Amino acid sequence: MNQTTTAATSPITGLKRLLNGPWTPAAIMVLAFVAASMAFFAINGREPVGLFFEMVRGGFGDGYSFSETLVKTSPILLTALAIALPARLGLISVGAEGQLYLGALFGTGTVLLAFDQPGWLLMPLMLAGAMVGGAVWGIVPALLKTRLGVNETISTLLLNYVGILMVSFVVHGPWKNPNSLGWPSTVEFPEGAILPTFFDTRVHMGLVFGIVAAMILHVLVTRSRWGLGLQVSRSNPRVGATAGISYEKNVLLVMAIGGLLAGLAGIAEASVIQNRLQDGLATGYGLTGFLVAWLSGQHFLRIIPLSILMGGLMASADSLQLYAQLPKASADILQAVLFIIVLAVGGLWRRRTMA
């Protein structure tokens, strides 16, 4: 596509090269997002430039703000991985939210069962419980797809609601803390079931799980035979089958692994952030994770910085209320704007370079 490489000496061709480089669409996206957010602030009658800087400061301006951004990053990162891995096999799962809730549900169930066990035993049990819970909520739609041909997008979407309602049921009913004076939540987790945090902030092990998982998945999918097999199966399951690659098995595997990662996100929220299981545990992380997964182009390493960026956007929404009295929904609007810009710029850029 780029035939000017040999004439790099001329400044004009140099500029052309730069414009055709891989960073150009990213730069356009950033500029478009900055402009769109400022326009959004201006439409709402706020001073756009100063407010934009306040927002950036609210997400990344000091140690505390950045730590709160990373708190939001963990569940986004893990749920994005839970979406991106099945997507490598061509599956469009939207089930990370439900898997997150199931992870919190099973993990909390384990904690309640093993309440008096010491931390060295309770913590691994809790995490294992959460992974099983999340994986189950991945395997169910996977089986529905491979056995009955049910579309995975629809089944994962519906299972989200089931998962959220199951948590709601237990915290309003059987698992309600008898001493909470009627308030719907479980008892507080014991000390041994609280994931470790770093440097006196709320940033917790969940972030480490997410980053390590992203790196492992990246290596597996790009370097291993199994990863190559996913690619083959994705483009043509029948060709894959003749090479001994079972599409059905891979569907189960990617959905289960994705689910267990989202499950980890769920138990991390319950354990270290809320200290208990309750309603409204993580409203919307699964959806944000879905956006991040598709923004990244299912690229596991790109998911990490994108999750931090999205976490920053969610955490910095505070500044919009604090300094400009813009409602909390503004952050959701900006998130949608970002998503549309990335899709639109990406699409236009591909058309331009193909032309």
Added chain:
Amino acid sequence: MKKPLSILLASTLLATSISAMAETKVGFVYVGPKSDYGYNYAQDQGRLYLEEHLEDVETLYFENIPENADVQRVMERMIRSGVEIVFPTSYGYLDHALKVAEKYPDVHFAHSGGLKTSDNLMTYFAEIDQAMYLAGIAAGMTTETNKLGFIAAHPIPQVLRNINAFTRGARSVNPEVTTSVIWTSGWSDPSKESEAAEALIDNGADVLTGHVDSPINYVQVAEERGVYSVGYHADASKFAPEGWLVGAVWNWGPMMVDIVESVEDGTWESQHLRGDLLTGAAQLSDFGSAVSDDTIAEVEERRQMIMDEEYQVWAGPITGQDGKVIVAEGDTMTLQETEKMDFLVEGVEGRLP
């Protein structure tokens, strides 16, 4: 680049000059919108009263903050922007506020309701069930079907107190009355509240009331269906010009002024501060045109009795749903006991969820 920089500079200058003028910054956190004509509206009216009556006070607020750990970040942001007194105003904020209070021992917290305190966290509330009891009298004297409907959020003591007080008030003038309760499991869920209101009316109720953040939904449904309504939190009579009976409403302003002044002059103490009809923190709204003069006279007489402490809402005998006596004649529930209430009284239909 020059212009944005100068705007930024100007805004920082302005911000510092404002904070130099104001001595105390007070921050409020609301679980819903301050325009809900209900709980959050009432708290925000208190905030405005505070700004109006104390010149050296600057306030700021956050709306729509859910009752999960997000509120910790919101409170920390406020404190980091200079807030010295925090009013976390929703029931589910308490444990989170206690956590933040521990981290910032120099900041004072005044939480709405609840029975936990710490060195720098107090609670404030008002015995609005006194007003609900009086509203129950108006409902009991007005109803023709002898069926009242109550839309309730969570089965926490404050809500149970209102259901029970309302029912006891109604039955004190009309022993035939029963109150049906529908739970919505959330402070603000307009569609569920409207559906619950419809269901209660379908079931024969001709006076509706409730304890959710905004009375607007059930008051409007009641008005459309041509039945009566009793408001809660704030005066919503303009949404039901025909069917509005009366409402139990908050008046937080003076109490908030006291709290902020006590911090400023160093007399603040960690306590459970409670107002009532007498202090004016809980009030009965104006009566609607649907209320008869006899009813008004009865309610006013009973109000006076409560204000003169001749009558107490939680004096025995109090009978539970199953007919068993919970508080014997001659006994009265203490504040601690009422704030741990976990039962429904005789005359209430529907179970605790």
